[in-house]
Amino acid sequence: MGIRAKFIIIISVLSLLATLAIGYTSYMLSRQTALADAKSKGAMLFNYVEAGGTFFAKYQKPKIDELVTDKDRFIPELMSKFAVKRMQYDLFAKTQEGYQFKQATIDPLWPDNKADAEELKIIQYFVSNPGAKNKEGIIERGGEKFFYEALPVRIEKDYCLECHGDPDTAPKEQQDIYGVDHGYNWKLNDTVGASMIYVSITQAFAMAQQSALKIFFIGIGCLLVTIVCIWIFLDRAVVGPIIRLSETAKNISIGKNLCDSAHSETKDEIGVLANSIDRLRISVNKLLKRTCPNQNQDDQKKE
Numbered sequence: 638m639g640i641r642a643k644f645i646i647i648i649s650v651l652s653l654l655a656t657l658a659i660g661y662t663s664y665m666l667s668r669q670t671a672l673a674d675a676k677s678k679g680a681m682l683f684n685y686v687e688a689g690g691t692f693f694a695k696y697q698k699p700k701i702d703e704l705v706t707d708k709d710r711f712i713p714e715l716m717s718k719f720a721v722k723r724m725q726y727d728l729f730a731k732t733q734e735g736y737q738f739k740q741a742t743i744d745p746l747w748p749d750n751k752a753d754a755e756e757l758k759i760i761q762y763f764v765s766n767p768g769a770k771n772k773e774g775i776i777e778r779g780g781e782k783f784f785y786e787a788l789p790v791r792i793e794k795d796y797c798l799e800c801h802g803d804p805d806t807a808p809k810e811q812q813d814i815y816g817v818d819h820g821y822n823w824k825l826n827d828t829v830g831a832s833m834i835y836v837s838i839t840q841a842f843a844m845a846q847q848s849a850l851k852i853f854f855i856g857i858g859c860l861l862v863t864i865v866c867i868w869i870f871l872d873r874a875v876v877g878p879i880i881r882l883s884e885t886a887k888n889i890s891i892g893k894n895l896c897d898s899a900h901s902e903t904k905d906e907i908g909v910l911a912n913s914i915d916r917l918r919i920s921v922n923k924l925l926k927r928t929c930p931n932q933n934q935d936d937q938k939k940e
């Protein structure tokens with residue numbers, strides 16, 4: 638294999654590896670950025686939803702309890718923090734895509750709050766880790782990838798059990814709306830569910846992949862142009878002259894074309910080699926006591 642082919646193969650393999658590494662690094666960095674972005678958006682939305690719930694529980698619920706003294710009355714929009722958060726979020730979701738909020742619960746009053754298999758695992762994590770304040774990660778739902786953050790829902794106050802304890806003692810109107818089969822018999826300190834926020838990352842990950850592929854193909858394009866340039870350069874400046882000089886050396890060795898100068902004005906290594914071979918030609922001429930009709934001044938100087 639010629640020097641030019643060897644050189645091109647080495648350069649190609651190294652450049653290909655470098656291009657792959659750059660493409661992969663770009664993909665991982667874009668993924669990281671997309672995740673960090675999803676995380677901060679999720680945290681902002683979560684804080685806002687939870688702040689709405691806290692506002693309701695702290696300021697509105699006590700006033701409603703003062704106004705509604707009949708223990709059997711129950712109006713979800715006015716009396717349940719969880720109903721208020723769910724309904725507020727449903728309105729938000731109408732104008733904003735790419736997010737989901739769910740009060741995933743093992744055994745809920747409101748059927749849509751029922752935790753799916755993945756959410757059950759997260760709730761189980763909070764059951765096994767009573768000290769855990771939150772959990773986050775990546776999850777797949779319906780073929781779409783999401784970043785999620787989950788907060789545990791624990792029964793820390795007795796009054797929760799007024800509505801979630803014995804179904805017979807729950808407000809009569811609540812029994813009428815939600816039935817008496819689900820969402821009851823919870824116990825104090827039970828971890829009953831998890832508040833979940835989901836931020837879609839499918840699109841951001843696809844974009845990360847696209848930009849990594851773009852970088853890779855641009856790299857390959859540059860690599861091809863570089864290889865063609867190196868090929869032409871090697872051909873003109875190294876391989877071609879070496880072949881010609883070796884032909885000259887061969888001719889000198891058999892005493893042929895001894896009057897054809899191989900002198901080069903080039904200052905690089907090939908020029909040095911050419912001039913050495915030319916010197917050899919002149920010396921052989923001298924040894925054979927031959928003179929060339931067109932012997933130039935240079936030759937005479939070298940002699």
Ligand code: HEC
Pocket residue numbers: 713716717719720723740742744745746747748750790791792793794796797798799800801811815820829830
């Ligand atoms: C006045 C009755 C009442 C009280 C008190 C109450 N809840 Fe609820 N809770 C409800 C109702 C009704 C729902 C269903 C909301 C809806 O329609 O989305 C609900 C929903 C929930 C849910 C969502 C799952 C489900 O059952 O649909 C959780 C979790 C929850 N409550 C936890 C609590 C906790 C914790 C407390 C105490 C801090 C509490 N609740 C106090 C009535 C109550």
